[in-house]
Amino acid sequence: MRIAVLGATGLVGRTMLGLLEECAWADGEPVALASARSAGFELPWRGGVVTCRAVDAASFNGVDVALFSAGGGPSREWAPVAAKAGAVVIDNSSAWRQDPAIPLVVPEINGALVDGMRSGIIANPNCSTIQVAQAVAPLERAWGLEEVHVTTFQAVSGAGQKAVAELARQNAGEVMGAPVFPRAIARNVIPSIGAALDDGSFEEEAKVLRELRKILGRDEGLKVTCTAVRVPVVNAHAAAVRVVCRQPVTPGEAAAAMAAWPGLEVAAAPHDYATPREIDGRRTVHVGRLRQDPNDPRALLCWVVADNLLKGAAWNAVQIAARIVEGRSR
Ligand SMILES: NC(=O)c1ccc[n+]([C@@H]2O[C@H](COP(=O)([O-])OP(=O)(O)OC[C@H]3O[C@@H](n4cnc5c(N)ncnc54)[C@H](OP(=O)(O)O)[C@@H]3O)[C@@H](O)[C@H]2O)c1
Numbered sequence: 001m002r003i004a005v006l007g008a009t010g011l012v013g014r015t016m017l018g019l020l021e022e023c024a025w026a027d028g029e030p031v032a033l034a035s036a037r038s039a040g041f042e043l044p045w046r047g048g049v050v051t052c053r054a055v056d057a058a059s060f061n062g063v064d065v066a067l068f069s070a071g072g073g074p075s076r077e078w079a080p081v082a083a084k085a086g087a088v089v090i091d092n093s094s095a096w097r098q099d100p101a102i103p104l105v106v107p108e109i110n111g112a113l114v115d116g117m118r119s120g121i122i123a124n125p126n127c128s129t130i131q132v133a134q135a136v137a138p139l140e141r142a143w144g145l146e147e148v149h150v151t152t153f154q155a156v157s158g159a160g161q162k163a164v165a166e167l168a169r170q171n172a173g174e175v176m177g178a179p180v181f182p183r184a185i186a187r188n189v190i191p192s193i194g195a196a197l198d199d200g201s202f203e204e205e206a207k208v209l210r211e212l213r214k215i216l217g218r219d220e221g222l223k224v225t226c227t228a229v230r231v232p233v234v235n236a237h238a239a240a241v242r243v244v245c246r247q248p249v250t251p252g253e254a255a256a257a258m259a260a261w262p263g264l265e266v267a268a269a270p271h272d273y274a275t276p277r278e279i280d281g282r283r284t285v286h287v288g289r290l291r292q293d294p295n296d297p298r299a300l301l302c303w304v305v306a307d308n309l310l311k312g313a314a315w316n317a318v319q320i321a322a323r324i325v326e327g328r329s330r
Contacts, residue, residue: 001325004031004063004087006078007070008052009038011161012092015314016067021046023318025325033059034070060085064328065321068092069313079121088114088324089121090317097123097211104214106130107319108262109137114320115327122320127312128152128204128228128237129211134264134285134311135304136243138257140216144246146298147223150208153231153238154193155276156185158308167232181230190230204228236276237312239304248297251290258287263311266290279305283315 003026007013013034020026032043033055042049053059055074060066060082068075068082068091075095082089096102103113104123114122125133132150139145156163163180170186183190194203208226213219223244251270259266265286267273273288285306293299306312 001025001027001064001328002031002062003321004033004060004066004082006033006055006059006066006068006074006082007092008032008043008050009034009041010069011157011164011309012069012313013067014043015309016069016318017043017045017050019310019314019318023322025322025329031059031063035074057081060087063087065090065324067314067317067321069317083120086119088117088119088321090124090320091121092124092313092317094126094207095123096121097125097207098214099123104211105320106133106137106215106316107323108264109133109215110217111320111323114323117324117327124313124317124320125211125215126204126207127158127306127308128154128226128239129208129215130312130316131237131285131304131306131308132208132239132241133212133215134261134306135239135241135258135287135302136212137216138261138264139243139245139249139254139300140218142253142257143249145216145218145222145243146246147242147244148212148225149242150224150226151240152193152204152208152226152228153189153233153240153276154204154228155233155235155237155308156181156230157235158237158312159230164234167234171232185230185232188232191227193228193230201226202228233276234280235307235309236279236305237308238276240301241304242293242299242301244296244299246298249300251292251300254300255287255290258290273303274305276305279307281310282307283310285311 036054267288289303
């Protein structure tokens with residue numbers, strides 16, 4: 001299978017290349033693509049290097065699967081070109097996620113949507129949404145959900161490599177300049193991610209609402225709220241989640257359903273939890289602090305942590321690619 005990675009020099013793109021190195025189906029060198037700024041840049045590949053090229057109209061000829069992580073503008077421009085050239089595009093930006101014709105996929109939840117796909121575009125969900133969706137999907141499947149309320153604690157790597165550099169500079173005491181974030185992020189937390197919307201929310205919060213409903217197939221009728229907060233953590237997002245089910249559910253029953261769900265790990269005891277530092281580098285989503293809401297026997301509270309560059313982006317995309325490849329070889 002010939003694979004292309006657009007955004008290969010970015011945090012997500014480099015993580016994708018690292019994961020693809022392990023995939024036997026990614027034969028030959030991947031086509032590493034980015035902007036003209038990165039043309040000629042060498043990236044590690046299976047003990048050697050792969051040279052990055054500037055994306056252009058011919059980049060996707062002969063490509064079977066194209067993993068995109070270059071932002072919304074390049075995705076809108078190049079995903080249709082790649083799909084027309086015969087590739088399946090798996091896109092990490094928000095450009096296509098709300099298009100009703102485009103599947104929004106977490107393989108453990110709705111991977112069947114991509115089965116049989118030979119070319120076209122698949123959207124990878126927002127990083128915070130993926131980990132929350134993974135945590136609540138077994139509850140939706142077993143008991144049905146009425147409400148999901150989320151407060152995120154999002155690492156700076158979720159905003160790309162410039163954001164990671166900004167936190168490092170501020171931690172080193174350097175004066176701010178051309179900041180990625182709207183306020184200082186070192187020794188601080190910032191309750192705004194993305195553009196401000198008319199209803200008082202920010203774009204990241206709206207993404208969690210819209211995308212969670214689409215992934216769970218609950219376009220209407222599922223109440224979702226989100227407050228998205230940037231924290232001075234380098235990598236891995238956390239989320240405090242409250243769910244209301246359609247009927248009473250104990251933490252023990254919920255833990256059993258979650259533990260049986262692929263890609264989900266559940267803390268062994270109610271007071272146990274994982275932190276972003278511990279989850280950094282792992283592919284699974286971790287649920288801890290699972291407990292009953294004392295106000296409502298149908299409601300549960302939990303703490304959800306995942307590596308935003310892996311399950312929140314690159315690993316989810318590579319899992320989708322693996323499913324496409326498997327389908328083609330059948
Ligand atoms: N970081 C995360 O945890 C995360 C999670 C989910 C989704 N995403 C999404 O994934 C995408 C990439 O995120 P990231 O964190 O990897 O960002 P990043 O570290 O800033 O990397 C951006 C990448 O996009 C490339 N690029 C930018 N403009 C381009 C253009 N006009 N044409 C071609 N390539 C271009 C850059 O290439 P140059 O080096 O040549 O500029 C670089 O390779 C974004 O859409 C982001 O929203 C990120």
